[in-house]
Amino acid sequence: MAATEPFPRVVDDVTQAGIDAYAELSGDFNPLHVDPEAAAASEFGGIIAHGPIALQSFLRAATEWLGVEALPAGTSVAVVYRAPTRPGDAIAAEPRSVTEREDGRHDVEAECVKQDGTTVVSVRAVL
Amino acid sequence: MSGDPPALSNVAYDDLVVDERLGPFTETVSADLAGRLAGAIGTPSVVSLAPPAVFPVLFLHALRRAMGGIPAGSVLAKQELEFHGTLEVDNDVEITVWVGNKEVKRGRPFVTIEFDIRDGAGEQLVTGRKIIVWRTGPVAEASAA
Numbered sequence: 679m680a681a682t683e684p685f686p687r688v689v690d691d692v693t694q695a696g697i698d699a700y701a702e703l704s705g706d707f708n709p710l711h712v713d714p715e716a717a718a719a720s721e722f723g724g725i726i727a728h729g730p731i732a733l734q735s736f737l738r739a740a741t742e743w744l745g746v747e748a749l750p751a752g753t754s755v756a757v758v759y760r761a762p763t764r765p766g767d768a769i770a771a772e773p774r775s776v777t778e779r780e781d782g783r784h785d786v787e788a789e790c791v792k793q794d795g796t797t798v799v800s801v802r803a804v805l
Numbered sequence: 806m807s808g809d810p811p812a813l814s815n816v817a818y819d820d821l822v823v824d825e826r827l828g829p830f831t832e833t834v835s836a837d838l839a840g841r842l843a844g845a846i847g848t849p850s851v852v853s854l855a856p857p858a859v860f861p862v863l864f865l866h867a868l869r870r871a872m873g874g875i876p877a878g879s880v881l882a883k884q885e886l887e888f889h890g891t892l893e894v895d896n897d898v899e900i901t902v903w904v905g906n907k908e909v910k911r912g913r914p915f916v917t918i919e920f921d922i923r924d925g926a927g928e929q930l931v932t933g934r935k936i937i938v939w940r941t942g943p944v945a946e947a948s949a950a
Contacts, residue, residue: 690845690846691845695847696845696846696847698847699841699846699847700846700847700862703838703841703842703846703847703862704861704862704865704866705812705865705866705869705875706865706869706875707812707813707875708813708875708877708878708879709813709877709878710878710880720878728881729881729884730858730861730862730881730884731846733858733861733884734845734846734858737856737857737858738843738844740857741856741857746854747843747852747853747854747855747856748854748855748856748857748888748891748892749857749888749891750888750891751888751889751890751891752888752889753887753888754885754886754887754888755857755884755885755886756883756884756885756886757883757884757885758882758883759881759882759883759884
């Protein structure tokens, strides 16, 4: 693992096209993601992105930081979804703490934050 | 997705059976799928190993096949992934899913779906779970809503 540089800040722009692409890739056509009328009638009041879309900026930052395409054996990611992500949002992965462990891996706490400062995802990872 | 199950299912909370293994389901991790999940969602890129975002997608493929569709109206609350190995693209994986737990907390029905993803040789690649807010709670609560 590299991980000698500061944890990078990656920003993902959330678009309806990206949400539609994720629906196609995952097969998850939950109306909350792809049906504006049904989503408007829901408790969310409009389209929300699939949860993993809000996490994508962190996963991109983690692989970039480690200098890998795939997270290696022994790593883990635990996520709490705090708030919905919607088309038009820009989601940035922001590290809160990075602590090196005795085994050379790192405990990383991070948040994925919207442009207005709202935390949409809290992350605890071992990288 | 092989088998083309329906897009959505209406599996009721009361019908979920804890610890019943479903699968394994075989899925192919193509270079195209992996490449579209490596950077900005849907944007093609060239990769040789499956990026981490592939595995939540594989989970959704298996969930859809296991439950006859994605549970309609469900909302993801938590997610955990443990990585045990890497996967070269254009390979098949075997995915087993099961309901690990279901409970009502603060009046909301939460369901934990566990998953286990292995390569063609049976070696474990990724394990994890999603905690989902189910659209329907127990019958007594659903009828009161």
